Amino acid sequence: MKRWTLEDIGKLAGVSRSTVSRVINDHPHTSPAVRQRVEQVIRETGYQPNSAARSLASSQSRILGLVMPSLLQSAFADPYYALVIQAISQACIQHDYTPSLFLFQNAAEEAKMSQRLASSGLIDGLIVTADTIDSQFVQMIQPYDIPFVQIGRPQRESASCISYVDVDNEAGAYLAGSHLLQQGYRRIGQIATLHNTAGQDRDAGFRRALNDRGLPIDEALIALSSFSEASGYRAMQHLLPRQPEAVFAQSDAIALGAIRAIRDSDLRVPEDIAVVGFDDMPLAASSSPPLTTVRQPIARAGKLAVETLLDIIQTSPQPARHIVLPVELVIRASSGAVS
Amino acid sequence: MKRWTLEDIGKLAGVSRSTVSRVINDHPHTSPAVRQRVEQVIRETGYQPNSAARSLASSQSRILGLVMPSLLQSAFADPYYALVIQAISQACIQHDYTPSLFLFQNAAEEAKMSQRLASSGLIDGLIVTADTIDSQFVQMIQPYDIPFVQIGRPQRESASCISYVDVDNEAGAYLAGSHLLQQGYRRIGQIATLHNTAGQDRDAGFRRALNDRGLPIDEALIALSSFSEASGYRAMQHLLPRQPEAVFAQSDAIALGAIRAIRDSDLRVPEDIAVVGFDDMPLAASSSPPLTTVRQPIARAGKLAVETLLDIIQTSPQPARHIVLPVELVIRASSGAVS
DNA sequence: CCAATATCTGGGAGCGCTCCCAATTCTTGC
DNA sequence: GCAAGAATTGGGAGCGCTCCCAGATATTGG
Known part of the structure; x- marks a missing residue:
């Protein structure tokens, strides 16, 4: 041809x-x-x-970068990321943009690539999923004038001047906690992930739910974990001796791990310990027992991130856009509310 | 700046x-x-x-496309794809190439994009994971002269003229089957996925293992499934009334679903039914019980796909490269071989 | 029916590079 | 000490497009 x-x-x-x-x-x-x-x-x-000629003449590439900094091998296995990637890829294609994917293993890679991403003109804008507390990536690209949108709330100091799309983690966790309280549970544990903003917000919502009912927080019933099944399993093993009646797991993967730990100790979910997750991954509906969880609109968030970014590119970076999407509680068997 | x-x-x-x-x-x-x-x-x-200027002048973009055609929402949730994507993204960055991701939902999107991908010059080469039997994507890009490599064996008719990187699915399934036979099981079921070449090859290997021991294949003990946990669960439910002593699940996700189904019927793994999976996903080692499975070198396959593609780009598309990577059996508790 | 305006079309300039060739400078050997 | 050759360096041409302006053509009103 x-x-x-x-x-x-x-x-x-x-x-x-x-x-x-x-x-x-x-x-x-x-x-x-x-x-x-x-x-x-x-x-x-x-x-x-010819796209190169077009880019050169028009000084825009119609390529959007999706950056996921410093993911551990296992963290990336969480279907959450797959869904985000899928949604963003879809939205890009829909708007006639090409999505490029940058998964970084370490800070050195991030540093090397951030400059190239920001100033080679290869990419018109960036979507960043960098909500871990210690990620430097956003700070590295801020000095450049490349448009970008973060998925997930940025760290407090910089949140106001950064555009982001987030889900209402705080409200979701509040719903989860309230639901367990409503079921009559009092010794409610949490498996929390505090090294990213989503985890912090979920923690805050969970605590508010307990506070609102006048229940003191028993720190011994809070176990730390990362966002993985295996780590949820381990965290639940720590919690088991403290005999919680119910557990709020900050993600579905964690919840699945927790359920596995509970069953491995010959206890039943929800009869002995009720479990609520967060995410409503495809797996949640078909697990044993089906998981009560907080549904976050991942696909919508991804799509909105792309559209917000395009808006910034086409109009102006100012003012920063802040979008927080609502979540909903999906009640299934694992919390003891349905038979 | x-x-x-x-x-x-x-x-x-x-x-x-x-x-x-x-x-x-x-x-x-x-x-x-x-x-x-x-x-x-x-x-x-x-x-x-400036990358656009470079591309225009040198007529190469240093962008590689990763194409995953017509994935169901749920199929993509399989961590397999996440690992492939991660490996390819890594390898691209290592070789100073930029990875672009094209996830297609339907044939129309594929058709629309295939032409653009192949002839806009945006992309120097393509890595395609299109091993489902009915995918047309490879046929659509073949007429163009864009270099591409498939991950997974292409369909028979075209396999010889297409470069691909595959893992030895047949040998892996043979190992899995032989292992179960060696454990003394005779009523061995299979949960198979026949609508892609990987599934077909695993099926062939499994049958060969049984044949080699003179065991007839009981078709009633073979259940069909897709590559998902939920679908593995359903398939196992079909198999349970036939009382298999052991089951070879064609993927770890399927195996996990099968184990859940077995336990939901108050049977034990491996005491009542032994299970072997395929993939050796991160989850496999930490499931309950830990999963005996066939480890396929996903990361290596992804890396090799990139390197093979770069070789084709830099030298010549002819002859087609065929790489088949060895797999190994990882024996854990689910097959009854270790306590 | 022709001027005035609105609509359409062509071509020059230039985007920032790479590639090639010619010009310049530096070596080296006899 | 000077020619022949090798190593450097500079600049023109051109990649295929977009953007803009000027010229051509069509449309309208008086």
Whole structure:
């Protein structure tokens, strides 16, 4: 297949380069007859404009970068990331943008790439999922003027000047905690992940739920974990001797691990210990028992992140956009509310 | 931050555009003194070459596309894909290439994008994970002359002329089957996924293992499934009434679903039914019981796919490269071999 | 029917690089 | 000490597009 150029197509259609360009970019001031003829030729030749030339001339690449800094091997296995990636990829394609993926293993890689990402012009904007407390990535790209949006709340100091799309983790955890209280449980444990902002917010919501009912927080019933099944299992093993009646796990993966730990000790869910998760992953509905959990709209968040970023690119970075999506409690068997 | 150009850097270093270009691209014929001066200026300014201009002039983008056609929402949740993506992203960055991700939902999207991917010059090469029997994607890009590598064996008709990186699914399933036979099991079931080539190969290996021991295949003990936990659960439910002594599940996700189904029927693994999986996902080692499974080198396969693709790009598409990686059996508790 | 305006079209300039060739400078050998 | 050759360096051309302006053509009103 020949590599056609605008000029070629123009010649074949009997018009100039510029006219073909106008047709392709849907600019006004082209007569319907000409437009049709050109479109015909484009269809017949299978012409595709050269993206490099386009980028160079228009100084925009129509490529969006998705950056996930310093993920542990296991952390990335959480289906959460797969869903985020999928949603963003979808949204990009829908808006005729190309998604590029940057998964970094360590700070050195981040540093090396941040400059390139920000100033080679390869990428029009960045979506960053850097809500771990110690991630430096956002600080590294802020000095550059590349548009970016964070998924998840940034750390407090910088939150106001950074655009982000988040889900209402605090409210979700509040719902989860309140639900367990409503079921009559009093010794309620939590498996928490405090090294990212989502975990902190969920922790805050959980505590507020207990406070609102006048229940003191028993710190011995709070176990720390990372966002993985195995780590949820371990955390639950620590909690078991303290005999909680119920546990709020900060993610579904953690909840699944916790359930496994409970069953391995020959206890039943929810009869002996009730469990609530967070995320509503596909797995949650079909686990044994089906998991009561807080549904967060991951796909919508991803889509909104892309659209917010495009808005920033097309209009102006100021003011920073802050979007917080509502979540809902999905009640299933694991919390003892349904048989 | 100013957007520097080669010309700017040249002026600052007292040399010409061309010399700076030579330094950046590590071409020979530059005096050490000049080279050092230029590198100094580049460091001070933070200059990054404009990728669009580079692509246009050199007609290569240093972008690799990763295409995953028509994945169901749930299929993508399988950590397998996350690991593949991670490995490929890593390998790209290592080789100074940028990975782009194309997840397609349906055939229409595939058709629309295949042409663009193949002939806009945006992408230097493609890695395709299209081993489902009915995927048309490979056929759609074959007419173009864009280099591509498939992960997983292509369908028979086209396998010889397509470069691919695969793992030895047949041998792995043979190992799994033989292992169960060696444990003394005779009524051995299989949960199979036949709509992709990996599943077919695993099926063949499993059957060969049984055949080699003179055991007839009981088709009633073979249940069909897709690559998901939930679907493994359902398949196992079908198998349970037939009372298999052991089950070979074609993936770890399926195996986990099967184990859940077995336990939900108040049977034990491995005492009542032994289970072997395939993949050796991170989860497999820490499940209850730990899963005997066939370890496939996903990260290595991803890395090799990238490197094979780069080799094709840099040298020639001919002859087609065929790489089949060995797998190994990892024996854990679920097959009854260890206490 | 022609001037005035609105609509359409063509071509020059330029985006920031790479590639190539010619010009310049530096070596080296006899 | 000077020619022949090798190592450096500079600048033109061009990659395929977009953007803009000027010229051509069509449309309208008086």
